[in-house]
Amino acid sequence: MPTVTYIQPDGTAHRVDVPVGVSLMKAAVSNDxxxxxxxxxxxxxxxxxxxxxxxxxxxxxxxxxxxxxxxxWTATPRQTNSRLSCQVVPLVADCELTVRVPEAQV
Ligand code: FES
Structure with missing residues (x-):
């Protein structure tokens, strides 16, 4: 199963197993x-x-x-590695991703 590590602005890491085909946004929301x-x-x-x-x-x-x-239109500046996590969907079972959560979303 794909594994995604979400890094908070303070450096805290939250590692989540994300089923293939589920977006990083849905996985984040359902895992608090x-x-x-x-x-x-x-x-x-x-x-x-x-x-x-x-x-x-x-x-x-x-x-x-x-x-x-x-x-x-993001609340924090767009960078070359910016993505909308609702549009990022791991399709490979052994995929590992690390994403950084911005300081603000609105
Ligand atoms: S949830 Fe990704 S743009 Fe709205």
Missing amino acids: VAGIVGECGGSAVCATCHVYVENTTSPLGEPSGDEDEMLD
């Missing part, structure tokens, strides 16, 4: 990971699930046009 809001439920229209992807063992693909557009 702080700082991932997911206000729109995963429709890529709120940008409250912003994360910075620090490391991945499996390519994630490029953001879609809609995701790319919403990444311009």
